[in-house]
Amino acid sequence: MSENIETSEITIGVVGLGLMGTSIATTFLLAGHPVKAIAPIPEDMALAPDHIRHQLLHCQTSDLLSQPIDGYLSQLTISEDYAQLKGCRLVLECVIEKSDIKASVYHKIAAEVGSDTIVATNTSAIPISLLQKYIPHPERFLGIHWGEPAYLSRFLEITCGELTAMHHAEWAFNIAPYWGKEPTLLRKDIRGFVTNRLMYAIYREALTLVENGEATLEDTDKAFRYDTGSWITLMGLFRRMDFEGLRDYPTIFKNIFPQLSNREDVPPLMQRMIDKQARGIQNAKGLYNYTKEEAQRWDESFAAFNKDIYNLAKEYPADLARKKNAKTED
Amino acid sequence: MSENIETSEITIGVVGLGLMGTSIATTFLLAGHPVKAIAPIPEDMALAPDHIRHQLLHCQTSDLLSQPIDGYLSQLTISEDYAQLKGCRLVLECVIEKSDIKASVYHKIAAEVGSDTIVATNTSAIPISLLQKYIPHPERFLGIHWGEPAYLSRFLEITCGELTAMHHAEWAFNIAPYWGKEPTLLRKDIRGFVTNRLMYAIYREALTLVENGEATLEDTDKAFRYDTGSWITLMGLFRRMDFEGLRDYPTIFKNIFPQLSNREDVPPLMQRMIDKQARGIQNAKGLYNYTKEEAQRWDESFAAFNKDIYNLAKEYPADLARKKNAKTED
Numbered sequence: 001m002s003e004n005i006e007t008s009e010i011t012i013g014v015v016g017l018g019l020m021g022t023s024i025a026t027t028f029l030l031a032g033h034p035v036k037a038i039a040p041i042p043e044d045m046a047l048a049p050d051h052i053r054h055q056l057l058h059c060q061t062s063d064l065l066s067q068p069i070d071g072y073l074s075q076l077t078i079s080e081d082y083a084q085l086k087g088c089r090l091v092l093e094c095v096i097e098k099s100d101i102k103a104s105v106y107h108k109i110a111a112e113v114g115s116d117t118i119v120a121t122n123t124s125a126i127p128i129s130l131l132q133k134y135i136p137h138p139e140r141f142l143g144i145h146w147g148e149p150a151y152l153s154r155f156l157e158i159t160c161g162e163l164t165a166m167h168h169a170e171w172a173f174n175i176a177p178y179w180g181k182e183p184t185l186l187r188k189d190i191r192g193f194v195t196n197r198l199m200y201a202i203y204r205e206a207l208t209l210v211e212n213g214e215a216t217l218e219d220t221d222k223a224f225r226y227d228t229g230s231w232i233t234l235m236g237l238f239r240r241m242d243f244e245g246l247r248d249y250p251t252i253f254k255n256i257f258p259q260l261s262n263r264e265d266v267p268p269l270m271q272r273m274i275d276k277q278a279r280g281i282q283n284a285k286g287l288y289n290y291t292k293e294e295a296q297r298w299d300e301s302f303a304a305f306n307k308d309i310y311n312l313a314k315e316y317p318a319d320l321a322r323k324k325n326a327k328t329e330d
Numbered sequence: 331m332s333e334n335i336e337t338s339e340i341t342i343g344v345v346g347l348g349l350m351g352t353s354i355a356t357t358f359l360l361a362g363h364p365v366k367a368i369a370p371i372p373e374d375m376a377l378a379p380d381h382i383r384h385q386l387l388h389c390q391t392s393d394l395l396s397q398p399i400d401g402y403l404s405q406l407t408i409s410e411d412y413a414q415l416k417g418c419r420l421v422l423e424c425v426i427e428k429s430d431i432k433a434s435v436y437h438k439i440a441a442e443v444g445s446d447t448i449v450a451t452n453t454s455a456i457p458i459s460l461l462q463k464y465i466p467h468p469e470r471f472l473g474i475h476w477g478e479p480a481y482l483s484r485f486l487e488i489t490c491g492e493l494t495a496m497h498h499a500e501w502a503f504n505i506a507p508y509w510g511k512e513p514t515l516l517r518k519d520i521r522g523f524v525t526n527r528l529m530y531a532i533y534r535e536a537l538t539l540v541e542n543g544e545a546t547l548e549d550t551d552k553a554f555r556y557d558t559g560s561w562i563t564l565m566g567l568f569r570r571m572d573f574e575g576l577r578d579y580p581t582i583f584k585n586i587f588p589q590l591s592n593r594e595d596v597p598p599l600m601q602r603m604i605d606k607q608a609r610g611i612q613n614a615k616g617l618y619n620y621t622k623e624e625a626q627r628w629d630e631s632f633a634a635f636n637k638d639i640y641n642l643a644k645e646y647p648a649d650l651a652r653k654k655n656a657k658t659e660d
Contacts, residue, residue: 125582147557155556182556184549194545195553200586201535202528203579206567215524219514221566223525226485226512226643227477229563234635235628236551237536238617242610243628246603246617249533250596252455256530262592266580273576280572287568287576298565298573301646305564308642313556316635 007032007178013088013113015105016095017044017078020122022051023150024092029056029072030064030151031179036077036084040095040105048078059151062307082108085117090172092144094122102126103134110136118168120144124196128161129189138163143186144172145193152310156181161189182317198237208261211269217287233309234316337362337508343418343443345435346425347374347408350452352381353480354422359386359402360394360481361509366407366414370425370435378408389481392637412438415447420502422474424452432456433464440466448498450474454526458491459519468493473516474502475523482640486511491519512647528567538591541599547617563639564646 014025015038028035029052037052039045056069065072077084085091091109095101102121109119119141121131132138142164147153156176160169169185176183186193209215231240241249273287280286284295344355345368358365359382367382369375386399395402407414415421421439425431432451439449449471451461462468472494477483486506490499499515506513516523539545561570571579603617610616614625 125578147560153556153560155553155560157553157557182552184545184552186545186549188544190539190544194539194550195557196582197539197586197590198532198535198550198554199558200582201531201590202567203571203583204587204590205528205531209520209524209527210568214518214520215514215516217568219516220524220528221568222512222514223485223487224528224566225563226483227487227525228529229643230477230483230485230636230639231632232562233555233559233639234632236554237532238540238547238551239628241533241600242616242618242620243632244610245612246600246608246610248455249600250604252526252530253533253596253600254594256527257534258594260527260531260534260592262590264584264588266583270571270576270579270583274580279575279577282575286572288572290572298569302561302564302573305646306560308645309560309563312638312642313559315638316631 005175005178007175008034010034010089010175011036011087013038013085013091013109015082015085015091015093015109016040016122017048017051018094018096019051020146020148020150021092021094022048023055023148024094024122024146025076026052026055026059026149027146027151027179029075030059032075034075034077036079036088038082038084039078039080042080045078045080052076055149055151058149058303058307062152062310064151082112085109085112086114088113088117090118090120092120092122097123097125099126099131099134102131106131106135106141118142118171120172122146124193127189128159128164130161132161132163139165140168142169142172143189143193149306151180152306154180154182154310154313155195156183157186157193157195158183159186159189159193204263204267205261207267207269208263211267233313335505335508337505338364340364340419340505341366341417343368343415343421343439345412345415345421345423345439346370346452347378347381348424349381350476350478350480351422351424352378353385353478354424354452354476355406356382356385356389356479357476357481357509359405360389362405364405364407366409366418368412368414369408369410372410375408375410382406385479385481388479388633388637392482392640394481412442415439415442416444418443418447420448420450422450422452427453427455429456429461429464432461436461436465436471448472448501450502452476454523457519458489458494460491462491462493469495470498472499472502473519473523479636481510482636484510484512484640484643485525486513487516487523487525488513489516489519489523534593534597535591537597537599538593541597563643 011034012028013036014021017037017039025035025037039048056072059065093105095105121143124145128143132141135141143159145157147155158169158172173183173185206220278285281295281298284290284292341364342358343366344351347367347369355365355367369378386402389395423435425435451473454475458473462471465471473489475487477485488499488502503513503515536550608615611625611628614620614622
């Protein structure tokens with residue numbers, strides 16, 4: 001945070017008010033921004049006010065509010081009219097992951113906003129460099145990819161397309177801490193961004209181990225929850241390697257890399273799920289078996305866990321070693 | 331937990347009293363077992379009592395004790411004499427990762443224990459099927475691999491070798507919850523076990539991304555801490571897929587799998603660390619730059635974080651959906 005930013009003087013637009021869009025709008029409200037929320041479809045217009053109120057209540061139970069809920073809501077305009085976006089410093093697009101729909105939204109945004117407005121997309125599936133072609137000022141276009149729910153996640157991935165001017169990405173990077181985020185700035189527009197790409201390296205190996213009968217779903221999940229889970233939020237990957245002392249890695253790499261899966265196909269285990277229309281928690285049919293009540297409980301647990309891990313992460317900031325004394329043992 | 335187990339009636343031996351061995355001994359003491367701790371080298375004999383007392387203090391600050399520290403210590407015998415292992419139901423070997431040294435330790439153990447004693451190794455590097463060859467009764471030999479520190483980690487990986495009798499592995503699996511663990515039972519002795527293997531699939535990809543300039547160390551770590559970290563302790567990998575709804579995976583797999591690294595060599599980035607004798611946190615020289623104080627603070631933070639995440643994980647047990655009501659939002 002190199003400069004002082006007055007969030008109340010910076011209006012932000014959000015286009016697309018599904019669960020993710022409202023969750024992003026809520027984040028901006030929490031940070032003190034006036035928010036112009038645009039509903040491109042009637043359903044969003046009908047449901048968005050309730051979603052946002054519900055999310056602010058969720059924030060309240062997490063002690064994230066510094067004023068009554070109505071104070072935040074007074075900063076919010078929900079509308080179907082793109083003209084509301086005039087004066088926005090940043091407009092965040094969160095509509096469905098279809099390029100043609102996004103392209104039409106970008107034209108409506110561009111018709112209203114001024115020459116200093118940054119337009120950003122929440123896509124996690126479409127390359128920024130591709131979407132960038134659909135907007136008149138591609139140098140002011142970038143990716144801002146949020147965790148879920150946006151207001152209770154510190155994750156924020158800022159991605160440049162080929163034509164993005166770096167100072168716009170840096171503007172987003174510098175303001176992100178005011179939104180409660182620990183942002184990353186990806187200078188190259190790689191497919192799958194960073195997290196997705198790394199997670200798919202695990203998914204490839206994990207699905208293969210299970211298919212080969214070398215591990216069960218349950219055991220793999222337990223190992224991840226209780227081994228990786230016991231340090232990942234504190235350290236990430238490379239800090240972990242430093243923590244482990246580095247020395248043994250080359251030998252282990254030489255032993256294990258040649259045994260890892262290099263497959264490019266869709267693992268049959270996953271294809272079978274698709275074929276039987278399994279949607280996991282959403283329809284209580286997935287890799288695991290669920291009753292409807294169990295699926296519901298996982299959903300509730302995630303909301304509760306999210307609060308807890310968000311608050312825990314706050315105790316261990318990213319620049320912990322430089323900025324503050326760590327908690328110490330007696 | 332199919333039967334009631336009286337831990338105070340089950341004596342357990344631990345051979346090798348370095349940091350890991352003492353940490354495992356402490357876990358058994360916490361669980362109520364009498365513990366015979368054998369120090370194969372004089373240094374262990376000298377340092378072990380202090381290590382264990384310090385670890386019990388760490389447990390005390392984490393509210394894990396149900397009696398004064400001296401109560402636990404009264405159940406502990408530390409000795410250089412393998413004859414102390416007589417009457418142990420289980421002997422856990424935690425000496426250095428060298429096959430010849432382990433083989434000599436197994437012979438000393440086997441000379442003292444009875445016909446119902448299970449011998450287990452904490453190795454994470456040597457295949458169980460190989461170590462098994464060094465012991466007279468290989469059917470009673472298996473791997474029990476612990477998290478770090480053992481008394482503050484729910485992770486426990488039980489691995490059979492080719493000759494292990496399954497009922498011995500199941501005995502360990504059934505008693506592990508009394509040790510505060512969420513055990514996994516690996517029926518095949520795969521190289522790298524489950525967690526290591528999966529983590530190396532990420533390390534391979536992550537080191538490659540950084541080498542190619544597609545992501546920085548810092549950004550990769552942030553993304554993992556705040557994205558993956560926000561759900562891994564609750565869900566693991568496959569439950570996460572169910573949670574995300576499964577539907578989109580085949581398309582993403584087809585796009586991303588062919589772009590993942592399949593390398594078998596040691597990434598030069600890691601080799602450079604080895605060449606300059608970097609030992610990470612241990613000598614304040616690693617993938618990241620550290621002052622000695624910063625390295626020290628990471629060490630302290632891990633001890634503190636470990637307590638916090640251990641206690642958080644307790645709120646969300648592995649069988650959460652079946653056993654207890656999840657925490658709910660208002």
